[in-house]
Amino acid sequence: MSKKIAIVGGGIIGLAVAYKLSMLKSVGSVTVYEKEKNVGQHQSGRNSGVLHCGLYYKPGSLKSLLSVQGIREMISFCQEYDIPHDICGKVVVATTDQEEKSLETLAGRGDKNGLQGLKYLSSDELKQREPYVKAKKALLVPEEGIVDYKKVMLKLVDLIKENGGRILTDTKIEKIQTSNANEVVINTGNQEETYDYLISCAGLYSDHSYKKLTHETSPLKIIPFRGEYLMFKPEMNHMVNHLVYPVPDAKYPFLGVHFTRLMGGEREVGPNAVFAFKREGYNTFSFSSKEAFESLTYKGLLKFFKNNFVFSMGELKSSVASSAFIAKAKKMIPEVNADMFVKGNAGVRAQAISPSGELIMDFNIIRKDRQVHVLNAPSPGATASLAIASYIIDQYLKELK
Secondary structure (H helix, E strand, C coil), X not given: CCEEEEEECCCHHHHHHHHHHHCCCCEEEEEEECCCCCCCCCXXXXXXXXXXXXXXXXXXXXXXXXHHHHHHHHHHHHHHCCCCEECCCEEEEECCHHHHHHHHHHHHHHHHCCCCCCEECCHHHHHHHCCXXXXXXXXXXXCCEEECHHHHHHHHHHHHHHCCCEEECCCCCCEEEEECCCCEEEXXXXXXXXXXXXXXXXXXXXXXXXXHHHCCCCCCEEEEEEEEEEEECHHHHHHCCCEEEECCCCCCCXXXXXXXXXXXXXXXXXXXXXXXXXXXXXCCCCCCHHHHHHHHCCHHHHHHHHHCHHHHHHHHHHHHCHHHHHHHHHCCCCCCCHHHEEEEEEEEEEEEXXXXXXXXXXXXXXXXXXXXXXXXXXCCCCCCHHHHHHHHHHHHCHHHC
């Protein structure tokens, strides 16, 4: 008998899961529940559109496996459906002796993860590619690129509908009536509906969704970190040709302030990583007393702040003082200054933190009876979305195949 499946969350991972499920013969119907009026309104639609190929992630981790698979599948998807993308390559820049050593470690990771064509650039090669960038050492990552993820999501919506699926926007699941080894009965306030399986891809609210849907406390806690960008004025776009990244601090999953060319031709620099007082708070003054209290009374976040005080204060300073933000960018392109920029976009990253104050680096997915929960899927979640969807089906929904 064909199965009915509910997906909670219309971001790129939820849509990818729905799309992959809608192609299975054993699945009769797929319904995506999205609380906003349109899909992809939060992390999926507020990132910088970079295709990450697996340079940074620990070999053997889910991130390393699924980012390498994911970028290749995403590129094939974009090619098949004429979605704008550009495999323009990325340069990772070391500006100190310590960063030079770390860059060599990164290159080794990339090699172990199966990346192709990694190459250290000579001074002349770097100047030809990015004339304004200054570096002690620079690594070219040719497989990385940029894409319009909003158009990817719109195509996924079309394909889901073509396969008989439903996308219910402006629809929030209020409660679970029944959840056991046989079925999941959901209530949206207006009606009840019974499903054979439910997959939650709730992003910034993944821990809340887990508690609401399973009636158990989530094993992971999501803490929101806002990432802010500056945008180059159009006449300054010549300062950056493609993608330019610093060597990140291996202690953190944040990749540092970097330069990005967007699919529309704009150039931006960012993001920082500032604790947000609201999970979907995209400006400095966004505030939710309930969510702020929840985060600031969580012992894991307090331990993180205590153990990473200098980092946290540095990110905060870059949010309130543009000079501190631009100083990070100057490490790679010394000529940049405040007059070259206007205020850009901002996004909020859903970052899981353990009770001991450790940032959860890897993807985290668990199953409870007939429910599957994606609890942690930050960057490169968008790049890896199609691969994550296949992984969920292969590992957590084997009976459907």
